[in-house]
Amino acid sequence: xxxxxxxxxxxxxxxxxxxxxxxxxxxxxxxxxxxxxxxxxxxxxxxxxxxxxxxxxxxxxxxxxxxxxxxxxxxxxxxxxxxxxxxxxxxxxxxxxxxxxxxxxxxxxxxxxxxxxxxxxxxxxxxxxxxxxxxxxxxxxxxxxxxxxxxxxxxxxxxxxxxxxxxxxxxxxxxxxxxxxxxxxxxxxxxxxxxxxxxxxxxxxxxxxxxxxxxxxxxxxxxxxxxxxxxxxxxxxxxxxxxxxxxxxxxxxxxxxxxxxxxxxxxxxxxxxxxxxxxxxxxxxxxxxxxxxxxxxxxxxxxxxxxxxxxxxxxxxxxxxxxxxxxxx
Amino acid sequence: xxxxxxxxxxxxxxxxxxxxxxxxxxxxxxxxxxxxxxxxxxxxxxxxxxxxxxxxxxxxxxxxxxxxxxxxxxxxxxxxxxxxxxxxxxxxxxxxxxxxxxxxxxxxxxxxxxxxxxxxxxxxxxxxxxxxxxxxxxxxxxxxxxxxxxxxxxxxxxxxxxxxxxxxxxxxxxxxxxxxxxxxxxxxxxxxxxxxxxxxxxxxxxxxxxxxxxxxxxxxxxxxxxxxxxxxxxxxxxxxxxxxxxxxxxxxxxxxxxxxxxxxxxxxxxxxxxxxxxxxxxxxxxxxxxxxxxxxxxxxxxxxxxxxxxxxxxxxxxxxxxxxxxxxx
DNA sequence: TTGAAAGCGCTAACAA
DNA sequence: TTGTTAGCGCTTTCAA
Numbered sequence: 080x081x082x083x084x085x086x087x088x089x090x091x092x093x094x095x096x097x098x099x100x101x102x103x104x105x106x107x108x109x110x111x112x113x114x115x116x117x118x119x120x121x122x123x124x125x126x127x128x129x130x131x132x133x134x135x136x137x138x139x140x141x142x143x144x145x146x147x148x149x150x151x152x153x154x155x156x157x158x159x160x161x162x163x164x165x166x167x168x169x170x171x172x173x174x175x176x177x178x179x180x181x182x183x184x185x186x187x188x189x190x191x192x193x194x195x196x197x198x199x200x201x202x203x204x205x206x207x208x209x210x211x212x213x214x215x216x217x218x219x220x221x222x223x224x225x226x227x228x229x230x231x232x233x234x235x236x237x238x239x240x241x242x243x244x245x246x247x248x249x250x251x252x253x254x255x256x257x258x259x260x261x262x263x264x265x266x267x268x269x270x271x272x273x274x275x276x277x278x279x280x281x282x283x284x285x286x287x288x289x290x291x292x293x294x295x296x297x298x299x300x301x302x303x304x305x306x307x308x309x310x311x312x313x314x315x316x317x318x319x320x321x322x323x324x325x326x327x328x329x330x331x332x333x334x335x336x337x338x339x340x341x342x343x344x345x346x347x348x349x350x351x352x353x354x355x356x357x358x359x360x361x362x363x364x365x366x367x368x369x370x371x372x373x374x375x376x377x378x379x380x381x382x383x384x385x386x387x388x389x390x391x392x393x394x395x396x397x398x399x400x401x402x403x404x405x406x407x408x
Numbered sequence: 409x410x411x412x413x414x415x416x417x418x419x420x421x422x423x424x425x426x427x428x429x430x431x432x433x434x435x436x437x438x439x440x441x442x443x444x445x446x447x448x449x450x451x452x453x454x455x456x457x458x459x460x461x462x463x464x465x466x467x468x469x470x471x472x473x474x475x476x477x478x479x480x481x482x483x484x485x486x487x488x489x490x491x492x493x494x495x496x497x498x499x500x501x502x503x504x505x506x507x508x509x510x511x512x513x514x515x516x517x518x519x520x521x522x523x524x525x526x527x528x529x530x531x532x533x534x535x536x537x538x539x540x541x542x543x544x545x546x547x548x549x550x551x552x553x554x555x556x557x558x559x560x561x562x563x564x565x566x567x568x569x570x571x572x573x574x575x576x577x578x579x580x581x582x583x584x585x586x587x588x589x590x591x592x593x594x595x596x597x598x599x600x601x602x603x604x605x606x607x608x609x610x611x612x613x614x615x616x617x618x619x620x621x622x623x624x625x626x627x628x629x630x631x632x633x634x635x636x637x638x639x640x641x642x643x644x645x646x647x648x649x650x651x652x653x654x655x656x657x658x659x660x661x662x663x664x665x666x667x668x669x670x671x672x673x674x675x676x677x678x679x680x681x682x683x684x685x686x687x688x689x690x691x692x693x694x695x696x697x698x699x700x701x702x703x704x705x706x707x708x709x710x711x712x713x714x715x716x717x718x719x720x721x722x723x724x725x726x727x728x729x730x731x732x733x734x735x736x737x
Numbered sequence: 738t739t740g741a742a743a744g745c746g747c748t749a750a751c752a753a
Numbered sequence: 754t755t756g757t758t759a760g761c762g763c764t765t766t767c768a769a
Contacts, residue, residue: 152486
């Protein structure tokens with residue numbers, strides 16, 4: 080590992096002051112263009128790279144944001160992470176990623192440990208109680224994603240209208256018995272989606288049934304598949320695509336035809352067309368949501384906590400191959 | 409955002425020197441236990457958290473490692489990332505994650521940008537040419553995963569013996585025409601796996617065919633499915649589970665039965681039993697590999713570059729439901 | 738347009 | 754066992 084040249088060494092070598100070198104990088108507008116060029120060229124030549132820690136210490140800006148997700152292995156998160164990463168990079172910031180492992184205590188410890196080292200934290204699909212989140216939001220610069228807590232900055236992926244569309248679609252097909260298969264109980268999205276399915280089902284005069292795939296895993300959903308059809312549901316809306324996929328796996332084993340015997344609609348559009356038949360789902364503009372949150376964090380208009388703001392992106396229903404008219408009995 | 413107390417303020421408030429506070433955190437063994445307790449209690453009370461940047465600047469240790477992967481959305485990586493994260497956390501280090509987007513140039517830029525800010529970099533499944541990697545490894549503290557470049561520190565997930573087992577298994581079942589469906593050409597794993605399949609096929613007197621699913625996506629593999637069976641393969645070994653899954657998707661659409669008409673074996677065990685039928689695959693001890701690499705990075709025995717070392721973990725064949733005897737023609 | 742100097746918060750000799 | 758002091762590398766007034 081070649082010892083890294085410092086700003087002072089570069090300056091000495093060039094016969095200028097350290098401030099000049101510094102300015103060549105941070106405020107080139109204050110320097111004559113040829114000095115800037117000279118400094119940059121020399122920096123390039125000796126492989127000078129600014130020391131981020133020194134800069135952070137001096138300026139008080141960390142040059143990084145943090146990103147906390149409950150489960151990186153859930154296919155919903157990687158696109159979100161990538162988007163956040165790209166937007167942060169564009170703003171000249173690195174990103175610290177952490178996985179809370181669906182554990183609220185671990186999540187809180189992560190927030191407290193990371194917050195001081197970064198300019199702000201993107202907390203996605205938090206599993207913390209609202210009161211804790213409100214409290215933490217008052218102490219640290221947090222942008223919540225997919226968690227609707229009053230008094231905080233939050234960007235939401237709102238499935239409500241898409242769920243309405245989904246139920247209208249199913250009702251139009253002739254379905255009358257609808258099941259919702261939920262995911263993690265601490266998930267705001269889960270609660271929101273269940274409520275939307277239930278409310279809209281009642282409005283449309285459909286019979287509503289609710290199930291919970293405890294931990295929200297493929298396996299848990301698969302284990303539920305028999306029960307769901309056994310209770311007469313002809314269409315199911317799943318909390319997310321992982322659960323929808325799990326149900327499909329269960330149905331395949333039990334020779335329950337999708338969509339012949341049962342229609343399925345997932346959520347998140349995380350699986351694209353990798354299921355067979357391709358899964359109908361609810362799609363979100365995840366990239367825009369990430370951009371919004373990152374932007375809020377990096378807009379240095381206000382140095383402290385973010386203003387209480389609620390931004391919601393609506394999802395849209397994407398029909399592929401897992402819905403059809405119910406089988407006549 | 410409450411302004412963060414500094415070590416000096418805490419010290420003043422306690423009537424001790426800053427060094428005492430510092431030592432309470434870093435070298436408590438040098439202090440009387442009751443002073444340590446007193447300091448820690450006060451720190452807790454006022455919410456003091458050490459400033460990582462100041463510490464890093466002072467000690468020269470960054471308190472973080474970097475992690476670069478080519479595509480976070482590929483299900484192979486999240487478990488690896490989690491494992492690395494857990495081991496790093498256990499060593500008191502944070503982790504910076506970056507996604508190179510399968511782009512070698514971007515990967516190199518990331519290495520150069522991140523290396524100075526961290527204690528070391530875990531570069532997973534690098535897409536850079538070996539010569540670049542060797543060069544970068546000489547300049548920065550890198551631990552490569554899944555890339556076998558002489559002169560570097562690398563930990564490999566070696567599929568060779570498991571592929572031998574897979575081919576013996578298929579040959580035993582009566583298969584004679586084997587196809588390999590490859591992934592990203594820049595992937596060392598891909599080249600290694602293809603070579604292993606080819607070599608072993610010849611040894612067993614099997615007819616070997618090679619295909620490439622260009623970008624290594626589900627869709628690319630799916631598009632290849634017709635060709636593969638069309639050319640008479642009765643068994644296919646895929647570069648990874650994503651490709652295996654894509655082939656299964658294609659076969660399902662074309663009413664080609666798995667494993668009745670064609671047997672499939674994937675690699676990485678990234679999909680668990682979420683396919684139907686459950687995918688036979690090659691499984692690796694990813695967690696151990698990550699631990700090995702993180703450990704090498706954090707073992708401060710040597711401060712500079714890591715020693716040239718080659719650690720290989722063998723994979724194992726996991727038979728689930730996608731292989732059987734070939735259909736008689 | 739550039740330089741001098743102070744200081745960001747912490748650690749680590751060296752003293753006491 | 755604790756305190757004093759001098760930086761770590763950078764930015765940023767303030768002067769020139």
